[in-house]
Amino acid sequence: MKLKCFLTKLYIIAFMGLVVFFMVLIWNLTFAHLIHEYHSRKSGEEAQTHKGEKKKDKNTFEQIILKSEKRVKNYLGYRVLEQQYIEGHFHHIGLDIAPDRYSYCSSCHGDMPHDAVKDIRAFLNMHAFFVGCQTCHVKPSPEQATGIYKWYDRVTGEIVDSPVTGAHPGTYGAKIIPFVREDGVLVRIDSQDKIDFVNEYRKMERSLSEGQKSKAKKIIHKDISKKPIMCEECHRKDNPLLPLAALGYPKERIDSITSTEVVGMIKNYTKFYMPKMLHPGESKSSPAEDQTVQPTAPAESGEHAVE
């Protein structure tokens, strides 16, 4: 009897839930629709007042930043191609890569962090899609260095098997991260302690004094080496910095990465475009000037990079 009573009450509660659900649905379709229409008419009226004149540029966060979150779908009949919308972009992207939610560097610097050297920033950003920041920007001391690198998942941060084989180049959904030796133990360079520290800093940032902020930033960036790892240190046949085979690169990919085309191109970039970054303070000359006026100076810088 008690069970029957309980089941009846349960039934009534479920039914009440259903009624509430329908009330919300009906509200959204009727009165909420009218209210929405009223507000959009108001904004439409505002636009009408600008008839024949041009409004100043859009400048809200949503209009500028979040519009890149828009997606477009191309209905091709036999398939639907869905992709991110980039204003003015002509070629199709056709694939998505999950954002790096794990890297505590990109939580501040973003997924396209390179901007300083205009001519090669796209190249550097391209590498940042599958190479962890610390791989190039931290040079562990000889005691710490292990030469061990592994892949971590861009979303979960967990160490995963090599995703290279079978994947389209650069679409691995994983990044290379170095392992270092701390107190004799092998650990990831982006240890949980460091991640917690950065997360805490980001949470507290607004309440910190200027001095505290500077101190925190110093600590966060203390491992960063002044000069990053340079292209040639990996793109070379003999003893490249990254153990490409151990990272799961098949032989033909290794041959491609260290091929004459790639290495030659890097040399050209080093010669003509790059290394004012290694001489901060010098004014940057145009590539044309580099080629004609001072052909030797940038090349020297390139040699510095290999040293």
Next chain:
Amino acid sequence: MGNCLLCHKYPGLSRVDEAGRMKLMFVNEDIFNKSVHSKVKCEGCHTDITKIPHDPAKPVDCLTECHIVEPTSEQKFSHKEVEKFLNNSVHSKIDEKGRPKQFSEDMPSCKDCHDNPLFRPLAFVKKVRPGIAEDAMGRCRVCHKKEDFIFRFYNHITTRMHKSRSPLNIAQACGKCHDDPELVARHNLKTKAGYSYSETFHGKAANLLDESVPDCLDCHVVKGKSVHQMYGNDDPRSSTYPANRGNICNSVDCHPGASVKFANYKVHAEYSKEQSPVIYWFTTFFIILTGGTLLPLMGIMFLDLLRRLFPNATIMRRRK
């Protein structure tokens, strides 16, 4: 493609430029090879790229003559005709006397309507491969030996035999400008065209990916002309000029036998007090009637259920 893809095959090849715009330099080779430009080499459009490494590429001029030879005229291929059509259309940046129109910068350029067009060979919903005619391809192979040629030629022809974009994609492309309230106001247009289309039967079917319903181009382009030859409603050359409208709906493919008056209903009627007051108040009345009936009904049901849940509950203190 080979040399360029050495770098451009990487999806991360990207930067944010000085104006804060995201630039993605990635080219998806698989998709590019299924596009109408698949035979055009990179430098055919990006003509300023002559060496590697290269400086930042200049914007592409779609009117450039590329290295493809147009087979009937044996001339180099270009989109120059489109410019002539466009300059003579409602979307032109210049007026009849060749002077720039007011707000000419609002007028569309190629990339406002087009991304790289993809082959859309004849295929029906749920077919997972492009095209349906393996038999036809088999016939091609009797005489033509190059698989690449057969693939492209077949796709080129079959793509051109029907809409190259779905009605929904067409409406979205037009809506980019025609649904922007500022643009609509600035150019004194009577309706947010994409929105009002989506409110119609045709628009709702297009939204469900129906391929047979008319989209913007079916009504606004004169049959047999290019979509770039579109004229304003007040231009006698236009298909939507009042005297020509009747012939849109009663075409053999749509509503054969319909009277010419059939097309004179408010095609782009919005739920808007200013634009269509009768429709507005009529709709509003029914919305209020629906909500005003169903919501109290639901409220009564809720209270009834509440009483069944607590049969003896009362807010007032019971008399002893």
